Amino acid sequence: MSKTARQSAVPLSSHGFIGLAADRVRGRGHLRWLVHAVVLLFVLFWFVPILALLLSSLRPQAETAASGWWMALPRPAFTATNYMLAFDQLRVAGSLGTSLAIAIPTTVLVILLSVIGAYALVRMNFAGRTAISLLLVALLVTPPQITLVPLLRLYNLVGLSGTIPGIWLYQVGFTLPFGVFLLRGFIASIPQELFESARLDGASELRIFRSIVLPLSRPIMASLGIMAFLWSWNDLLIPLLFMGGSSLPPPITVNLAGLVAQTTQGQGPLMAATFLSVLVPLVLVLSLQRHFVRGILGGAVKG
């Protein structure tokens, strides 16, 4: 139980500390202002690149060629042309569609198979279960590069290269060690009595899984889901390698990487395409921040 308690002790979700505001920055006056100054500088520095992206995507071609993005602040002149060009000429709509067709099934399958695996590892007694857990922990840090040469050959052999299900297969298999690792602590903290009374009532293993494990693990499944979606949506290497030769529009990351190399369309449409590509993950993280934070904190191997 202490693990779950620690996982929920997330700085962002607790509201206790706002009330202490006046008391929090101690020391003499100038030290207090120094703290505020450093924090504001930090926040500004981390926010400016995103602001620059948004403004650049909205500025007319003539402005972008003549001055930096910050000139949009004193001299605002905005246009939607870049976005129209991105849709018309850069196949952005198709790319976003491909990215969704990759990321949504990957996310669902990662969640489902991780719960199944974690449930078996944590709640069933069998020889070899410690060994499997340790193997999965070791696989957490495997660089994807080690898998490329054999899997490219295998994919070509069985006709999976250039297909979206081929990407699902790769991303799900690659993310599973993390998924099982993230879920196991949570599933272990479900009280044993719940399982025992269900068994006394004659519930089958599958029924216990469906009516106890699945509903109770919902919060941590949401955390895994958001992380799996972000990884899948943001992945460049795997679709770049395994989607070659496909007639489908490339996923958005592959499309962007290709656009950087050829600058014929100008900066504006590229910035519009980039902003559209980050919109989905940004909205997701902002609206599900609590789950995202729990996923990051729970996923870190700690002593």
Add this chain to the structure above:
Amino acid sequence: MDITGLVPLLIVLGAIGIPFLVYLALGLGEAVLSLCPPGPQRAMRPWLWLLLPLGLVALILIYPVIVTVATSFQDARAESWIGAANYRWAFSGAMLDVIGNNILWLVIFPVVTLVLALIAAVLFDKVSYEPLAMTIVILPTAISFTAGAVIWTQMYSFQPAGSPQLGTFNAVLQVFGLGPVPWLIQPVVNTLALIFVAVWLQIGIAVLILSSAIKNVGTEMIEAARLDGAGEWRIFFSMILPNILPSVLVVLTTMIIAALKVFDIVYVMTNGNFGTDVIANRLYYELFAANNLGHASAIAVILLISALPVALINIIQFRTEVRP
């Protein structure tokens, strides 16, 4: 078939159809098991449940690792055995510069991320608008490395001295009367510039982990030290830091692995030109431009071996966590 019709179809197939089949397969397996006597039933059940997850991990991770290790001792077309020649190539000539860049990434990226994240975690803890500051710092962790690279290409943009600077950093330098810096072209400066893009993208993870650790350090102890007249520096170095060391280790190992794997930023921003190449990008080149499977495999094995110490640390920590 055009993509507009295909996307919903694929999503329904992958997010509803396949999960349904998985559940059906489990049910079928359980039905077969229920015909067995209780003893074998209990022995076989875990393997029924683990069949799909472990099978996938074996196919996507374990089998390729074994094959890649074998291929790293073979020639370009992976047809005949050539001993350690690929490794001799990997540690000679132009590859030494590539490995040097990776070492730069491996040292500078984790250290800079850790130091900046510690500053952020400690100082954010002292202001009332911490939730807002935290949200902004974790925003980039949602963004792809590819998009981050596009965003920072604009920040680093360079025009020759004398013309108006469109890149953010060079414009700031111009305000102070300094000459522009070719951030992505000048060797060493460019690798540092690329590393900083990764810091911007990943620091949110480090700040979250450290911030949650700092909040778990007992406040009574710190208040008592303050009453005894201990300064903030003293409190940080002798009370907070020793208490959050496990989290510091977590941040370092996470960032070391990220530095090892780094590919997207280099591929998009410089494609390894101007002396910025790293081994993950070089592997992509060997695989696609040079078609040398032996070289590519040797590079991959070097990456894997570099990650082993971190895997070992993780295993040791995991064991102490599971068996207190």
